[in-house]
Amino acid sequence: MRHTIVNCTFECHAGAILEIFNEVIRNTTALYDYKPRTTKSMMDWFQVKTTGNFPVIGIEDSRGMLLAFGSYGTFRAWPAYKYTVEHSVYVHADYRGQGFGRIVMQQLIAEAHKNNLHAMIGGIDATNTSSITLHEHFGFKHVGTFQQVGFKFGCWIDLSFYQLLLETPTHPIDG
Numbered sequence: 001m002r003h004t005i006v007n008c009t010f011e012c013h014a015g016a017i018l019e020i021f022n023e024v025i026r027n028t029t030a031l032y033d034y035k036p037r038t039t040k041s042m043m044d045w046f047q048v049k050t051t052g053n054f055p056v057i058g059i060e061d062s063r064g065m066l067l068a069f070g071s072y073g074t075f076r077a078w079p080a081y082k083y084t085v086e087h088s089v090y091v092h093a094d095y096r097g098q099g100f101g102r103i104v105m106q107q108l109i110a111e112a113h114k115n116n117l118h119a120m121i122g123g124i125d126a127t128n129t130s131s132i133t134l135h136e137h138f139g140f141k142h143v144g145t146f147q148q149v150g151f152k153f154g155c156w157i158d159l160s161f162y163q164l165l166l167e168t169p170t171h172p173i174d175g
Contacts, residue, residue, distance in 0.1 A: 003100070005107060008056040008069055010046040016066035017056075018042050020090050029125040029157050030090070032150045048073065054085070055111045059100050067092050068100035070108050075121055083118035083172060089134070101134050109138060109164070116169035125150075126158035135162040 008017065022036040049056050049071060058069040072087035089104045112120055124131045126145055140162035148156035 008058040014042040070104040
């Protein structure tokens with residue numbers, strides 16, 4: 001299957017991203033949300049990405065259908081965390097297991113290097129072996145699990161954190 005890596009925009013991709021988000025919310029514990037997101041929430045989401053200069057990277061097939069996307073954003077709101085981001089990667093339900101998550105993750109890591117970041121953090125449902133395997137493939141290390149911090153589908157769920165340290169920035173500064 002031919003595919004193209006794209007920088008996602010609200011105008012071109014909000015509907016497809018919303019569809020992927022909402023399928024994940026309805027059917028998985030990859031997002032700890034209960035209610036489907038709205039078009040308004042996508043406007044806000046893209047505004048945060050634009051304001052923070054955070055990438056939204058997607059993969060489209062030859063027809064322009066969004067197969068997968070990923071992004072990163074602020075890890076924590078205090079200034080000393082400026083070299084750390086938390087990322088997410090989502091793949092359309094019909095295209096999981098075909099390597100699209102790897103392509104998106106590779107692009108996110110490249111963007112983090114380019115933007116002089118030092119640490120990438122992924123919060124993953126502890127039972128999501130596909131996502132854990134993906135992260136480990138790229139050298140992410142398990143740095144901790146918070147037990148029973150989520151409750152979804154009638155069960156307590158654990159949240160594991162995986163971290164990748166990058167060699168950038170070469171000259172970090174305080175302030």
